[in-house]
Amino acid sequence: MQSQGFVQISDKDLTEIELHSVDSISDLHRTHPEQHGKGSRPPRPRPPSINGKLQTLDRPVACQTGHRMRTSRLKQLSSTCVPFTWRYSVACVAVILVLITLILIFSFLVQQSRALHTLSEMVSQRQETAEEISILVQELQDLRRNLTTSRDRH
Template sequence: MSRPPSSQTTPQFYRVSDRDLTEIELHSVDSINDLHRTHPEHSHKGTRPPRPAYSPSSNGNLYTSDMTAVNQRGRPVKWQSRLQDMLTPSSSRAYAMGCAIITLLLLTVLLIFYFLVQQGGAVRMLTEALREKEAAATELSLLIQELQALRHNLTAMRGGT
């Protein structure tokens, strides 16, 4: 089987969902608005078109200009808007979050050093206890040898008399 030349190939058509079309339209409107905003000399009307109150997202949800998530019925989702408010960087909130993160990191480092110092003290105590145990074992071994020598001498004295 031979392939037909590229000039004779028939184009393939793909079904595009309504959501994909909406997102393409939103991207196009945003791109055109950005172009008009950055290059007003290319604008035919001479005025800047208003930015739409929504922008596309990667998951298909629509976001209003204040970045509140909109559900399928067009109502804002409370937990998403609260989360967005928490994550929206305002200068005082960003400063406070930065301070909190740095404080937590410093506390973590201090706790690690405290733990290491405590472990170092425990290792020293265990080393001392081990040395004392070895010294006691050595002393006990010498006492056992002396006791065996005394028993041997006592046995020799009884047998010789």
């Protein structure tokens, strides 16, 4: 049996492991922003230089140029909340516009109903008035006949 001992790890390997860990944590934070803790993110260690050149791993262009990407938690939260808030606001505005349209249509229909009711009352009153006038005209004609026949008798 061989005895297990400690394996010697070089500084370069440790740096690579640290970089890989930081990248994994960063990816986790990017994919699950709601699970961030309250602590600050640890700074990313620089990769070891080979032949005096700085290694660039899979970093964004802004990081490759040497500019540090600064994103606060507020910006991350607002960038994830803005689309939801925007969709929610648009949905609210759409619902309000539909409700206003329905109210306007309903009030227009009520107004038209009242106008039709008033118009039908006026038509029925005119019909009654026309019937009364035709009865009066008939009575006048009867009275005229009676008068003319009574004059002819005298």
